[in-house]
Amino acid sequence: MDRAMLELYTDFLITSTRLATATGLSEVTGGQISHDKVTRFLSREEYTQEDYWKLVKPIVREIERDDGVLAIDDTIEKKPYTDENEIVCYHYDHVIGRSVKGINLLTLFYSGEAALPVRYEVVQKKEKYLDAKSGKEKRRSEKNKNELFREMLHQVHFGNHIRYGYVVGDSWFASSENLAYIHKKLEKTFVFAMKSNRSAALSKKDQSQGNFMPISQIECQPGQAVPVWLKDLFIPVVLVRQTFTNEDGSSGTLFLVCNDTALNADEILNLYKKRWKIEEYHKSLKQNASLEKSPTKIVRTQQNHIFASVVAYVKLELLKMNTSLNHFAIKSKIYLAAVQNAMAELFSLRSRLKVAVATA
Numbered sequence: 101m102d103r104a105m106l107e108l109y110t111d112f113l114i115t116s117t118r119l120a121t122a123t124g125l126s127e128v129t130g131g132q133i134s135h136d137k138v139t140r141f142l143s144r145e146e147y148t149q150e151d152y153w154k155l156v157k158p159i160v161r162e163i164e165r166d167d168g169v170l171a172i173d174d175t176i177e178k179k180p181y182t183d184e185n186e187i188v189c190y191h192y193d194h195v196i197g198r199s200v201k202g203i204n205l206l207t208l209f210y211s212g213e214a215a216l217p218v219r220y221e222v223v224q225k226k227e228k229y230l231d232a233k234s235g236k237e238k239r240r241s242e243k244n245k246n247e248l249f250r251e252m253l254h255q256v257h258f259g260n261h262i263r264y265g266y267v268v269g270d271s272w273f274a275s276s277e278n279l280a281y282i283h284k285k286l287e288k289t290f291v292f293a294m295k296s297n298r299s300a301a302l303s304k305k306d307q308s309q310g311n312f313m314p315i316s317q318i319e320c321q322p323g324q325a326v327p328v329w330l331k332d333l334f335i336p337v338v339l340v341r342q343t344f345t346n347e348d349g350s351s352g353t354l355f356l357v358c359n360d361t362a363l364n365a366d367e368i369l370n371l372y373k374k375r376w377k378i379e380e381y382h383k384s385l386k387q388n389a390s391l392e393k394s395p396t397k398i399v400r401t402q403q404n405h406i407f408a409s410v411v412a413y414v415k416l417e418l419l420k421m422n423t424s425l426n427h428f429a430i431k432s433k434i435y436l437a438a439v440q441n442a443m444a445e446l447f448s449l450r451s452r453l454k455v456a457v458a459t460a
Contacts, residue, residue, distance in 0.1 A: 101151055105141040108133065110412040113390040115434050120390045120405070143400055147407040149219060153260060156216065156414060160262060163213035168264035169374045170218075170256065171209045172249050172273050175382040177392050177406075178202040185399055186226045189239045194272060205406065206245055208252045209378040210262065216417050217381065217410055218262060219252045222403055246275050257286050264288070268375045271295045274357075276332040283335055283359045291371045294355040299331040300339065307331070315339060315355050325365045330357065340365045381413065384427040389413045 112125045122138035179188045179202045191204040204223035210216060225239035243251075249269075256262050267282050267290045274292035282290045299312035306312070307329035318339060320326045325338040337357040344352055358368045385391045389412035394405040416427045425433065 101145070101147065102141055105133075105137070106408065106411065109138070109141065109408050110415055113393075113409055113412040114388065114416060114431070115438070116390055116393065117435065117438075118393070119395055120393045121395060139401075142396065142404045143398070146400055147404050149221075149255075152407065152410065153219075155411060156218065157260070159214075159216065159414065159418070160210065160218060160260075163216075164210070164263040165212045166263050166265055168210055168212035168262070169266045169268055169371065170253070170262075170264050171211065171375045171378040172207070172252075172267070172269040173209070173375070173378045173382070174204055174206040174223075174245060175385075176200055176202045176204050177386070182395075183397060186224050186239070187222050187399055187402060189225050191223065203402065203406070204245075206248055206252070207378065207381070208249075208256060209381055210264065211374050211377045212264075214417055214421055215377045215381070216414050218260070219256055220406075220410060221248050221252060222406060223248070246273060246278055249273055249278060250281050253281070253286065266291065266371055266374075268292065268372055270375070271298075274298075276330065279330075279333055279337075279357075279359070280335075289358065289360045289363075289371075291356055291358045291368055293372070294339075294357055296353065296355060298355070300328040301331070302328060304329055304336070316353070323365050325358075325361075325363065325368065327361060328357070335359055336361060338363070338368070340368050342369060384416065385409060385413050388416055388427045388431045 108129075109125065112128060113120055116124065118124065122135045122142070125138050126133055126135045176191050176193050178200060180200075182188050182201075184201070187203050188201065190199040190201055192198070193200045205220060206223060207217045207220040210218045223241055223245065225241045227240050227242060228237055229240060230236070231238045253267070265288060267286075267288055269292050271293040274294055279290055279292065282288050294315055296316035297314045300315050300318060301307040301312050302318070312331050315328070318326060318328060320339050320341040322342060325340050327336050328339045329336055337359050338361050340356045340358070342354045342356070344354065346352060356368055356372055358371075363371075389409045391406065391409040394402070396402045396405050416430060419430050420426060423430065
């Protein structure tokens with residue numbers, strides 16, 4: 101890895117307010133770094149998860165602790181005008197309820213003394229097939245996101261040996277296979293959101309007899325933690341219900357399950373709130389680390405740009421730890437300095453103009 105170029109490129113991603121192009125970086129350096137050198141940096145070799153771990157391992161060792169929280173979530177980097185390939189393709193966006201064209205990024209995010217991604221995966225849809233319903237050619241991944249999630253957990257737990265105590269996630273990652281893996285294989289506590297129609301029984305006996313009901317029908321008052329047995333899960337969990345009001349005034353209900361039956365409702369809710377850190381990460385990655393600002397066209401350069409954007413986020417997090425400024429405040433401070441320099445340059449040009457006019 102060209103560490104000097106990675107350092108320069110990631111700084112460029114943090115400071116840039118426009119498209120992150122090779123030409124743009126070359127211009128910023130006054131031509132000292134050529135356009136071709138930037139292009140070679142992005143295309144010469146593939147930067148892997150092993151490369152990323154080498155970079156963040158020293159930081160993780162400083163911030164990890166036994167009650168650390170691992171959160172799982174994904175986001176889509178929209179690419180509506182980029183040619184389709186195995187990573188730029190159509191992915192279902194559960195936020196808007198339809199498929200969009202872009203790059204699907206799956207992240208395992210750690211919250212301890214600081215917050216940063218410890219592993220990420222770019223969803224690859226290499227297989228092409230003919231959809232029987234629409235008759236159109238589509239793409240699919242060899243592994244679904246739940247399988248990738250378990251592989252990521254396995255690597256972080258058994259490969260990287262990161263200290264943590266909890267795994268949290270929304271209902272899209274709350275499959276019985278995932279919950280069983282976390283409980284039995286990793287021996288960790290999980291807190292996951294559940295869809296309201298998820299089937300559960302009120303006792304082990306009811307579970308064995310197939311007497312299930314949607315969790316929305318189970319008597320569970322706010323502040324209560326009710327023992328239930330989910331369908332296809334061999335362990336008891338506690339169910340917590342929370343009602344909330346949206347910004348538009350509408351109300352909603354959140355259902356959570358946890359495999360530590362000794363925890364109360366407030367403790368479970370507080371653990372799940374730590375999942376919000378990964379939402380902040382997605383927002384900062386896109387707005388402060390130029391994730392969506394690269395016009396790269398081929399898979400390797402697109403993946404290497406994502407690698408650099410994630411590293412840029414980590415640099416912002418380190419700055420946050422040392423300055424007590426959040427990522428957006430850091431970006432605003434950089435932008436203000438840039439505008440001040442632009443104003444000074446304008447005043448300089450204007451003063452020269454006055455001199456020229458006076459001389460004439």
